[in-house]
Amino acid sequence: xxxxxxxxxxxxxxxxxxxxxxxxxxxxxxxxxxxxxxxxxxxxxxxxxxxxxxxxxxxxxxxxxxxxxxxxxxxxxxxxxxxxxxxxxxxxxxxxxxxxxxxxxxxxxxxxxxxxxxxxxxxxxxxxxxxxxxxxxxxxxxxxxxxxxxxxxxxxxxxxxxxxxxxxxxxxxxxxxxxxxxxxxxxxxxxxxxxxxxxxxxxxxxxxxxxxxxxxxxxxxxxxxxxxxxxxxxxxxxxxxxxxxxxxxxxxxxxxxxxxxxxxxxxxxxxxxxxxxxxxxxxxxxxxxxxxxxxxxxxxxxxxxxxxxxxxxxxxx
Numbered sequence: 001x002x003x004x005x006x007x008x009x010x011x012x013x014x015x016x017x018x019x020x021x022x023x024x025x026x027x028x029x030x031x032x033x034x035x036x037x038x039x040x041x042x043x044x045x046x047x048x049x050x051x052x053x054x055x056x057x058x059x060x061x062x063x064x065x066x067x068x069x070x071x072x073x074x075x076x077x078x079x080x081x082x083x084x085x086x087x088x089x090x091x092x093x094x095x096x097x098x099x100x101x102x103x104x105x106x107x108x109x110x111x112x113x114x115x116x117x118x119x120x121x122x123x124x125x126x127x128x129x130x131x132x133x134x135x136x137x138x139x140x141x142x143x144x145x146x147x148x149x150x151x152x153x154x155x156x157x158x159x160x161x162x163x164x165x166x167x168x169x170x171x172x173x174x175x176x177x178x179x180x181x182x183x184x185x186x187x188x189x190x191x192x193x194x195x196x197x198x199x200x201x202x203x204x205x206x207x208x209x210x211x212x213x214x215x216x217x218x219x220x221x222x223x224x225x226x227x228x229x230x231x232x233x234x235x236x237x238x239x240x241x242x243x244x245x246x247x248x249x250x251x252x253x254x255x256x257x258x259x260x261x262x263x264x265x266x267x268x269x270x271x272x273x274x275x276x277x278x279x280x281x282x283x284x285x286x287x288x289x290x291x292x293x294x295x296x297x298x299x300x301x302x303x304x305x306x307x308x309x310x311x312x313x314x315x316x317x
Contacts, residue, residue, distance in 0.1 A: 001023075001070065002025070002026045002028065002066055002068050002069045003025045003026065003027050003028065003068070003070050003071070003072065004028045004030055004068045004072070004109075005017060005028070005074060006075035006100060007053075007076060008031050008036075008048075009029060009031040009033050009034070009036045010031070010074060010075075011037055011176055012213075012217070012220075013036075013072070013074045014043065015173075015217055018040050019217065022042065026066070027046040028047045028049055029046050029048050029049065030053075030075070031051070031075070032050065032051070032052055038175065047066065049065075053092060053096030053097075054091045054096055054099065055099070056099040056102060056103060063103050063104065063109060069110055070111040071104055071111070071113070072112075072115075073097065073112055073113070074115045075092065075100075076096075076115070076141075077089040077092045077093055077141070078141065079119060079139050079141035079142070079180050079181040079182070080181045080269070080272075082140045083141075083272075089140055089141065094148065097114070097147075097151060100112065101151060104155075104161065105155065105159050109161075111161075111162040111163075112152065112155075112161060112162070113223065114164070114165040114166075115165070115166065115220075116148065116165045117167055118168065118169050118237065118276060118280065119137055119142030119275075120142050120145045121133055121134075121135055121137065121277065122136035122142070123275040125277050127277050127279045128239075128277070128280055128281045129209075129281060131233075131235075131284055137275070139181070139272050139275075145167075149165055149235050152165060152234065153235070156234055163234050164224070165234060166235075166285075167235065168219075169208070169209030169210055169211050169240060169280065170182035170208050170210040171186070171210075171213055171216055172185045172186050172189075172212055172213065173213035173304070174190065176213070181272045182208065182210075184202065185208070185243075186304075188249065188252055189252065189301070189308060192252045192256050192261075193305060193308045196259055196260065197259060197260040198252075198261055198262075199263070199264055200245050200264070201264060202245050202263070202265055202266070202273050203245065203265045204245050204249070204263050205244055205245070205246065206244060206245045207243065207278040208243060208244075208273055208278065209277060209279065209280050210242075210248075211295075212241075212293075214295065214303075215238075215294055216238075216240075219238045222291055223236065223285075223289055223291075226289035231289070232288055233288075236282070236285040237280050237282045237284070237285065238285050238293070239279065239280035240293040240295065241293075241297055241300070242279040242280075243297065244278075245263070247297065248297075249261045251298060252301060254298070255302065255305050256305065
């Protein structure tokens with residue numbers, strides 16, 4: 001099977017390639033940069049296609065040249081950067097998604113699996129968050145994710161495309177992505193380990209849903225492998241952990257007790273984080289493709305600190 005990963009050098013892509021290569025798939029990484037966020041022996045077995053999702057012809061060329069069977073569409077400008085560079089966010093997140101879907105349609109690609117976000121929901125949602133709760137996102141990033149899901153569903157209804165998507169909560173990983181509003185969830189581990197201190201830009205009682213990166217990769221594979229007849233919908237929620245900033249800090253302090261933790265809330269960031277639910281109903285994913293998170297908070301914290309100590313960041317199934 002020939003697999004194209006847009007944003008293949010990024011936080012999710014550079015990790016997702018590992019189990020795909022282990023399956024003996026030919027993986028093509030479509031990205032504007034040649035170096036992965038996370039290096040691995042499996043990366044050396046992939047192909048690199050330098051491209052830009054805002055350029056339709058570039059994606060068509062990649063699909064045609066490598067005879068792509070399936071696409072994982074991960075390329076995206078993340079939430080915090082999207083607020084700073086709104087025009088660029090719209091081009092990458094919206095035009096880019098439309099281009100990927102259109103290139104897939106024209107190239108006969110059998111499946112597009114899309115990385116969405118719980119940023120699609122807005123403030124004031126009752127908990128646990130139900131999958132069909134109203135979507136009035138508080139960030140441009142969330143707006144583009146809602147629209148991309150709708151576009152993918154349209155391609156499914158109009159052209160029969162096998163479009164699948166997961167709305168991920170905050171991804172927590174060693175060396176995680178830095179452009180997201182949720183970047184603090186990963187940065188606390190790195191800075192506590194390397195500097196012995198961390199300052200939250202949200203208050204200690206700020207709450208958010210989270211998922212360990214290894215669980216996120218496994219969720220992608222479970223949805224990807226699920227028989228189409230088992231799927232009752234095109235977009236699913238998954239849940240890992242419901243946390244507060246204080247609980248996350250305490251998990252780090254249990255391992256690195258000398259860490260100095262402070263809180264200096266950033267009003268812009270706090271508005272985004274406060275719009276997120278803490279707990280999510282992911283029952284549809286559990287029913288349709290047997291989803292269940294493996295990592296609790298302490299296991300995740302131990303795993304991340306261990307990997308930082310060992311300089312090994314490959315937490316894939």
